[in-house]
Amino acid sequence: MTTSIIPSLENFYDVTQQNQNHYSRACTLLWRRGKLLVKPPGRVKLPYLPSLNNQRSLVECLKHSPINLVSIDAKLGEDLLQFWADACEQAHKPIFLRVSPSNKQLKQSNQTLRWLQRIIDWIVAFSLLLFLSPVILGLIVLLQFYSPESLFCHEWRVGEKGKLFRAVKFSTTPNHNITLLGRWMHRYSLNNLPLLFNVLRGDMSLMGSRSSTLADAIQLVEEKFRIQNTEFRNLSVR
Template sequence: MTISIIPTLQNHYVLPEPHQSDRSPYCTLLWRRGQLLVKSPKHIKQPYLPSLYNEELLVECLKHSPIKLVSIDSKLGETWVKFWAEACEQANKPIFLRLPSGNQRLKKGNSLSRKLQRVIDGIAALVLLILVSPVMLGLILLMQVYSPGSIFSHDWQVGECGRLFRAIKFCTNEGHNITPLGRWMRQYNLQNLPQLFNVVQGDRGLIGSRCWTLEDAVRLSLEAQKELNQLPNAWEINPEINLLNLDGQTL
């Protein structure tokens, strides 16, 4: 079943041929209990939805819809995933990357012990923020003097259960060139100090928690899907199993 985000945008006509671009609007939208699944359409032509061409219109649709979260298929590609992620961010809707069943590197449980660990990590990160705040303030002042421009960068990363979030870092490059101050900060890994804010917000853990850049997560997801497809009798495997448990309590 293919549906639009809100009924008023559901048009019963299709374009003659899909546009060949990194930001293709062709995708299957499925509704499950207030959760929107954005999937690859494969070879099926979908109804033309104007909101998928325009980020501002998509944001408005998400804001005025009862959607609680969005789950997007990694097979749509990094550009398309990022397009939806930015729209969801503006609409204040959480978004998750759908993970292949064979890719355990990106999937972790959401047990009670892990929730408790997150609380402990958040408290520890808050204490560390207070302790290192003079260092961070000094770095900000140095950056303003020696490399004026953006102080922070906000890159998309994938955390537990495939949740997408903005990782906060000090911006160590001006344009595409690393500044001398940025090189020194990278040498001592100081550019990652602002990620303590991500830990406080619960986006990631403090110790032993590996997060992936969106680019790496999409690549790993596609590699895992290829490995799954190469298994004997792979056609018998249900591709929906364990991608993201939308009907359970894992989120």
């Protein structure tokens, strides 16, 4: 039995290519076995869902739904992906980026090797945090002096199997101006030291393929989509 996650549905409308620009939050929602699929709109009749325009309403809908995870299409664009990612984070629902299964970064490897890699990652990250703790504490003191209002910054990244997670880094550009300390930290990649906490949580790995930023993942998907379209047109001409 399927239960709607939206408490109320108001008037229906047709989503076409012409009016997509007038409805920035337009998307197709499909619910399958506890998984909510968020896809770009097609030429289908969709319900008007007020919660898609308001993040607080969307968070409440997700919180009170039996959905286990959200899978969102990369072709929806970075702004809409971040909107859903923020809502899922507040609703404590995992969100995954739907990408091509041929993407080597997201292929599921041997389970034993994955567990071994996870253990090694945890040991190395924990050891580095202990060894570099004086450096990290020193940077925190310096950053508190230069930019006390923004010590850390967060960005959405794509991890294993396309799972989105918040990467934590030192904020080196307070008020969008990089400081002398920030340039020095960038030079030696010291702003990335808090990422070791993401490694401890299992969000990312020190070994093998690295996590990609949300913008890079979207660009990769769009590039593959363009290549596929070009190949399809060339085959059609032949």
